[in-house]
Amino acid sequence: MTCKMKMDVEGETATIRLAGELDGRSAPQLNDLVTQAVGRQVDKLVLLLDELTYMSSAGVRCLLFAHQKLPRGSEITLVGTTPEVAETIRLTGFDRSIVMQ
Numbered sequence: 001m002t003c004k005m006k007m008d009v010e011g012e013t014a015t016i017r018l019a020g021e022l023d024g025r026s027a028p029q030l031n032d033l034v035t036q037a038v039g040r041q042v043d044k045l046v047l048l049l050d051e052l053t054y055m056s057s058a059g060v061r062c063l064l065f066a067h068q069k070l071p072r073g074s075e076i077t078l079v080g081t082t083p084e085v086a087e088t089i090r091l092t093g094f095d096r097s098i099v100m101q
Contacts, residue, residue: 019051022059050080
């Protein structure tokens with residue numbers, strides 16, 4: 001299954017909706033969206049994950065990439081994280097660097 005992504009930018013907030021599976025094949029697409037968001041000088045990134053069924057280590061690396069690319073003090077918020085995806089993020093310890101709702 002592929003991962004579908006759509007980004008909306010409003011003010012200083014970029015919102016990206018993900019659906020499907022975020023893995024090594026789809027991760028570059030998310031990194032491209034994050035790069036576009038950084039280019040538009042956002043300081044908050046919201047990822048809507050209620051339709052994301054799987055996140056591989058490549059997906060976690062995307063979160064790290066976003067954390068490194070966004071300006072210092074920026075916030076990354078994950079909304080609607082499924083238990084499976086949340087567990088993947090918690091196992092890496094990255095949940096301490098982001099907000100999970």
